[in-house]
Amino acid sequence: MPVSRILDLSSRILILACSVAVLATACADPGIYTTPNYATKNGDPRVNRTFRLGVGDKLKITVFGEDNLSSQVEINASGQVALPLIGEVPAKGKMLSELRDTIARRLAEGYLKNPKVNVEVLNFRPIYIHGEVRSGGEFAFKNGLSFRDAIAIAIAGGYTYRAQQGYLLLVREGGQEERLPLPSDLPVLPGDNIRIPERFF
Structure with a gap:
């Protein structure tokens, strides 16, 4: 095949590829809430798929390019997070992506143009x-816990001799x-209340 025809064919392929790329960009949702959601810091993907925020979760909220609007906050007893400019935002019961979108929407209502927001859990x-455990109480949540192994019970000192296992x-x-x-195989989630009953002899 002549070199000129090869070059002509290559040019057509290149033009077609560029046209597809432009079309894809034009058709993409231009919404203001498209920031990637990094979910949890070193998070367990099983938790990330099902996790909903609750009172006591500590969050890192980043507004890209706006350091004065970025902050680390804890969900308070009323289920809210208090943020610069927009005040309190409901957080309890929301997925990370839902809270992210709510914050971005509130910022876009008269404060910022096309805000880009990310929400990350620092501490669950x-x-x-x-x-019927030896040392019951409140324990820090750790990623990777499930009810298949004994780790979730071991952190409470293990079973008592009366425990229903x-x-x-x-x-x-x-x-x-x-x-x-x-x-x-059910994963342990933040906020879980686990009770080991007594067995009947």
Whole structure:
């Protein structure tokens, strides 16, 4: 094939590729809430898929290019986060992406043009383990915990000799107490209230 024809074909391919790229860009949603959501710092993906914010979660909120509007905040007892300019924003019960979008929308209402926002969890709210364990109480949440292994119980000192080890009673925030057979692949989530019942001899 002559060199001129090869060059002509290459030029056409290049033009076509550029046209597709431009069209894709034009068709993309130009909304103001397209910032990637980095979810949790070194987060467990199982938690990230199901995680909803609650009282006591500490967040890092970044408004890109606006250092004075970026902050580290904790969700207060009323389920809100207090932010510069826009004041209190409801956070409890929201997914990270939902809170991110709410903050961006509020900033866009008379404060910033096309704000780019990211929300990241720095510290999760604790979990609670009580009942027939040796050292029940409040414990820092750690990524990677599930009810398949004994780690979730071990952090509370392990079972007592009276413990029912075939199931536990679990309350997730906003839910009812449910019986969970053990072992289970269900991940432990921030705010979980875990009770180990007494077995009947």
